[in-house]
Amino acid sequence: xxxxxxxxxxxxxxxxxxxxxxxxxxxxxxxxxxxxxxxxxxxxxxxxxxxxxxxxxxxxxxxxxxxxxxxxxxxxxxxxxxxxxxxxxxxxxxxxxxxxxxxxxxxxxxxxxxxxxxxxxxxxxxxxxxxxxxxxxxxxxxxxxxxxxxxxxxxxxxxxxxxxxxxxxxxxxxxxxxxxxxxxxxxxxxxxxx
Amino acid sequence: xxxxxxxxxxxxxxxxxxxxxxxxxxxxxxxxxxxxxxxxxxxxxxxxxxxxxxxxxxxxxxxxxxxxxxxxxxxxxxxxxxxxxxxxxxxxxxxxxxxxxxxxxxxxxxxxxxxxxxxxxxxxxxxxxxxxxxxxxxxxxxxxxxxxxxxxxxxxxxxxxxxxxxxxxxxxxxxxxxxxxxxxxxxxxxxxxx
Numbered sequence: 231x232x233x234x235x236x237x238x239x240x241x242x243x244x245x246x247x248x249x250x251x252x253x254x255x256x257x258x259x260x261x262x263x264x265x266x267x268x269x270x271x272x273x274x275x276x277x278x279x280x281x282x283x284x285x286x287x288x289x290x291x292x293x294x295x296x297x298x299x300x301x302x303x304x305x306x307x308x309x310x311x312x313x314x315x316x317x318x319x320x321x322x323x324x325x326x327x328x329x330x331x332x333x334x335x336x337x338x339x340x341x342x343x344x345x346x347x348x349x350x351x352x353x354x355x356x357x358x359x360x361x362x363x364x365x366x367x368x369x370x371x372x373x374x375x376x377x378x379x380x381x382x383x384x385x386x387x388x389x390x391x392x393x394x395x396x397x398x399x400x401x402x403x404x405x406x407x408x409x410x411x412x413x414x415x416x417x418x419x420x421x422x423x424x
Numbered sequence: 425x426x427x428x429x430x431x432x433x434x435x436x437x438x439x440x441x442x443x444x445x446x447x448x449x450x451x452x453x454x455x456x457x458x459x460x461x462x463x464x465x466x467x468x469x470x471x472x473x474x475x476x477x478x479x480x481x482x483x484x485x486x487x488x489x490x491x492x493x494x495x496x497x498x499x500x501x502x503x504x505x506x507x508x509x510x511x512x513x514x515x516x517x518x519x520x521x522x523x524x525x526x527x528x529x530x531x532x533x534x535x536x537x538x539x540x541x542x543x544x545x546x547x548x549x550x551x552x553x554x555x556x557x558x559x560x561x562x563x564x565x566x567x568x569x570x571x572x573x574x575x576x577x578x579x580x581x582x583x584x585x586x587x588x589x590x591x592x593x594x595x596x597x598x599x600x601x602x603x604x605x606x607x608x609x610x611x612x613x614x615x616x617x618x
Contacts, residue, residue, distance in 0.1 A: 241473070245469065278492075279534060
């Protein structure tokens with residue numbers, strides 16, 4: 231087997247481990263905790279179907295790729311809950327190390343391409359990054375809403391914390407923020423879930 | 425919320441159930457059974473990284489989408505093991521019903537688009553379908569190989585059965601078939617796993 235193909239397959243096998251990284255979000259139907267790989271799948275598919283609602287025109291292939299790879303670093307760094315202030319302090323450093331190790335399994339050009347894509351996502355500036363983040367925020371909100379806000383209640387999350395994260399959803403899609411996210415958060419505040 | 429957005433979100437929530445459809449393949453490291461959603465994520469990412477090895481030029485966005493949606497019908501129809509002759513007899517009928525019900529949750533244009541994409545994948549004729557199928561065949565082979573062929577041993581699968589499926593991998597990528605698939609199968613025959 232040629233070296234390039236071998237490197238690609240080594241990476242493909244390594245990222246299988248992402249299926250063992252579990253998030254705080256639970257599946258619909260009050261199911262088990264969700265893992266990073268299925269979360270990424272869900273986001274990528276939602277991004278494609280909802281792309282017409284992005285504030286700016288997006289390169290949808292790039293958005294889908296961002297969705298697919300954005301949590302690979304968690305294979306080493308673990309999942310950091312969006313409302314865990316202690317974990318968030320060290321998240322950047324842990325993820326930088328993981329990024330270097332894992333993407334280095336790939337041929338050099340693909341390593342560079344995927345790291346650039348990951349960094350672009352993290353920078354939250356391009357239309358694609360903003361829309362991919364909107365999906366990263368919307369997807370667990372849909373699940374949590376379907377479970378009557380159980381994830382928030384379990385962690386005692388406040389409306390202020392949720393808005394702190396979800397206000398940025400509007401950077402990717404004003405329509406989704408206004409018609410879905412903001413409306414759902416208000417409903418959960420009324421119900422006492424936040 | 426406008427009706428179109430509502431339909432899109434209803435579909436997004438419905439497909440969450442794909443995470444509960446488990447396959448016969450086990451995760452690397454002799455892990456648990458894999459589910460359809462994480463399998464689809466893995467395939468889509470592999471398709472992007474390995475696209476240079478496709479026999480024919482492919483529209484990679486289309487391939488990735490095929491990978492992401494190809495198992496959605498299994499939410500209703502269940503997973504049919506590639507080496508289960510009884511299940512394979514009724515698979516088509518079960519999946520046709522599921523396709524109609526699940527994709528009908530979407531706005532009409534998106535329903536038609538995704539059904540066309542699913543049908544194209546199933547037809548195994550376009551360059552994109554052939555390459556997506558190559559990923560559908562390669563991905564579990566990589567995992568099963570990493571587990572010393574345990575999935576084949578558990579089900580008493582024969583080399584003939586594996587070649588029956590994997591010979592079609594060469595329609596998508598002659599290179600991957602020759603340098604990876606065929607080589608690995610031969611190794612497992614030698615080890616007595618097939």
